[in-house]
Amino acid sequence: MSWSLGPDDLPDLARGAALLGTGGGGDPHVGRLMVAEAMRRHGPVTVLDPDEVADDAFVIPTAMMGAPTVMIEKIPRGDEAVLSLRALERHLGRTADATMPIECGGINSMIPLVVAATTGLPVVDADGMGRAFPELQMETFGVYGVSGSPMAVSGDHGELVLIDTGTDNKRMEWLARGATIRMGGAALIAEYAMTGAEVKRTAVPRTLSLGLTVGRAIREAREQLRDPISALAEALAPTLYAHLRVLFAGKVADVERRTVDGFAKGRARFTSFDGTSTLRTVFQNENLVAEVDGQVRAIVPDLICVLEAESAEPITTETLRYGQRVVVVGISTPALMRTPEALAVFGPGCFGLDQPFVPVESTTREWRVVP
Numbered sequence: 144m145s146w147s148l149g150p151d152d153l154p155d156l157a158r159g160a161a162l163l164g165t166g167g168g169g170d171p172h173v174g175r176l177m178v179a180e181a182m183r184r185h186g187p188v189t190v191l192d193p194d195e196v197a198d199d200a201f202v203i204p205t206a207m208m209g210a211p212t213v214m215i216e217k218i219p220r221g222d223e224a225v226l227s228l229r230a231l232e233r234h235l236g237r238t239a240d241a242t243m244p245i246e247c248g249g250i251n252s253m254i255p256l257v258v259a260a261t262t263g264l265p266v267v268d269a270d271g272m273g274r275a276f277p278e279l280q281m282e283t284f285g286v287y288g289v290s291g292s293p294m295a296v297s298g299d300h301g302e303l304v305l306i307d308t309g310t311d312n313k314r315m316e317w318l319a320r321g322a323t324i325r326m327g328g329a330a331l332i333a334e335y336a337m338t339g340a341e342v343k344r345t346a347v348p349r350t351l352s353l354g355l356t357v358g359r360a361i362r363e364a365r366e367q368l369r370d371p372i373s374a375l376a377e378a379l380a381p382t383l384y385a386h387l388r389v390l391f392a393g394k395v396a397d398v399e400r401r402t403v404d405g406f407a408k409g410r411a412r413f414t415s416f417d418g419t420s421t422l423r424t425v426f427q428n429e430n431l432v433a434e435v436d437g438q439v440r441a442i443v444p445d446l447i448c449v450l451e452a453e454s455a456e457p458i459t460t461e462t463l464r465y466g467q468r469v470v471v472v473g474i475s476t477p478a479l480m481r482t483p484e485a486l487a488v489f490g491p492g493c494f495g496l497d498q499p500f501v502p503v504e505s506t507t508r509e510w511r512v513v514p
Contacts, residue, residue, distance in 0.1 A: 145195060145265070148256065149187040150179050152355060159358030160252035161457035162375075163350070165446040167407070167429030168249020168275030169211050170459060173218060178253050180221070181260035188256050189265040191241060193348050196267055200240040200339035203228055204271065205258045206251045208279065208296075208319065209329030210407045211428055211461045220299045223331035224258050227295040230303055231333040234293055243267040243342065245282060245335060247350035248275030248429075249459070254331065269346035271335060272489075273383075273480050274446050277406055277428040279319060280312035281489035283479060284335045287345040291315045294334035298326030320405045328405060347477055353382055361455050371455035372470060383477035386504035390433050390440045391415070391422040391471040392452065398463045411463055413471065422471060424449075426460045431494050433471060438506075441473030442491050444480050445503040448472050473503035 148156075157171040164171070182188070196202065205224045209217075232238055242255045242262075247270040259266040271282035279291055292315045293307040304322045308315040315334075323330040337345070357378050364374035376387040393415040400409035406427050413422040423434045430447035433440050441447045449458045452468040479485065481502070487493075490500050 145189055145191050147187045148190050150182050153178055155358035155362055156252065156351070156355045157358065158361060158457065159354030159356065160248055161459065162357055162448050163252070163354055163446065164248025164275040164457070164459065165429045165448055166426055166458075166460040167211055167277065168246060168251055169207055169209075170461070171249050171253055174250035174253025174257070177219065177221060178256045178260065181257045185260045185263070188259040190268050190351060191265045193267055193269045193342055193346060196241065196339035196342055198338060198340035201237050201336065202241045202243050202267060202339060202342055203231055203239040203333050203336045204243045204245045205255050205331070205333050206245040207254050207329060207331050209323050210402045210405055211249070211459060217299070217327055217329045219329070219331060221257070222261070223297040223299060224254050224333070225261050226303065227297040227331050227333035228258060228262070230295040230297070230305065231293065231336060234295070234305055235336060239264060241265045241267050243346070244270040244351070245279075246270055246272035246275045247347070247354055248272070251275065252351065252354055266351070267342060267346070268351045269342060269348045270350045271346055273347035273350060273476055274444070275429050276489050279316040279334065281493070282312070282335060283347055283485065284337065284341075284345045285312045286485050286488050289335055289337045289341050289345055291334045294319060294332055296322045296326070297331045300326075302326055324405045328402070347383070347479065353384070365454060372450065372472065375455060379474065384446075384474050386475035388441070388473045388503050388506070389470060390447075390473050391420070391435055393420070393422065393469065395463055395465055395467040395469060398465065400460065400463070407461055409460070413469065425496075427494060428460065430460065432491070432496055432498065433473065439498050439501065440506045441503040442496065442498055442500055443494060444476050444485070444489050444500070446474040446476065448474065473506075475503050
């Protein structure tokens with residue numbers, strides 16, 4: 144059933160979104176402030192369960208695209224996503240009945256809420272990634288037959304670009320990335336317009352609810368002086384993300400990070416607290432693979448999340464720093480993200496990784512943190 148999302152929910156949702164962003168997706172703190180201001184002006188947001196969306200409803204997802212490292216300094220003006228949505232409505236000759244996230248991680252769990260609060264539209268409790276991915280074609284929407292274009296891209300100086308590549312979502316990403324780079328490395332978009340029936344068939348359901356649930360679980364465990372990672376595992380167990388595994392506990396030893404072609408790309412090395420073991424990660428905005436002493440323990444599309452060791456607060460790839468004490472966890476993704484069709488779009492090979500996908504629950508059995 145539908146429910147109301149208000150300002151008091153935003154800190155928990157931002158924390159959960161940072162976790163589901165698996166290191167990327169942009170800083171949800173910035174998005175939270177944007178939503179809070181939009182709610183202050185216009186009131187709370189109605190969130191629709193995907194099962195409640197009429198089959199003939201018209202849904203336009205909205206989002207931010209760009210390198211997370213750029214978003215730290217380049218704050219959106221605030222109205223760009225609405226401008227993109229209105230431009231796409233005009234181009235298609237149809238008014239949206241709702242908006243929706245394209246990804247549930249990071250700032251892109253928040254941008255549709257800004258749009259919803261500003262326009263009065265409801266937001267659908269679902270998304271097209273079930274986490275965060277760096278490229279626009281990496282959507283369950285596209286995997287299961289929805290075209291991303293036509294799409295609208297807006298910059299913070301009033302620029303607007305319309306892109307239509309038909310059913311070629313990868314070329315749409317390439318053109319939109321070029322426009323985004325020339326808009327300063329970050330832009331606001333509207334894309335993957337679809338019917339309610341297509342939402343039900345192609346989206347990962349109830350991921351806004353999931354972000355709120357896991358963010359709240361971490362906070363409440365800390366307030367009750369319980370292990371927040373155990374609380375997180377318990378919160379995930381009944382969901383589509385049922386398996387959490389602790390992959391590593393230690394300190395950040397080294398981070399190499401560059402902004403290249405509109406992405407934050409790099410790698411990080413972690414050493415165990417006793418100095419006997421090493422974890423290495425590779426990221427493109429989001430964490431892609433985690434290897435412990437040369438053995439793959441988690442790999443995309445499963446989630447790889449770096450958490451602050453004591454609080455379980457998620458740490459994004461752009462805020463990784465030498466010396467941070469961390470716990471790294473792997474979380475299983477829903478079944479519709481592990482099909483051969485899905486892995487052909489956002490599996491390891493799509494990022495140039497030569498390792499095959501292996502479910503995180505089959506690589507590491509123990510999830511309890513050992514002090």
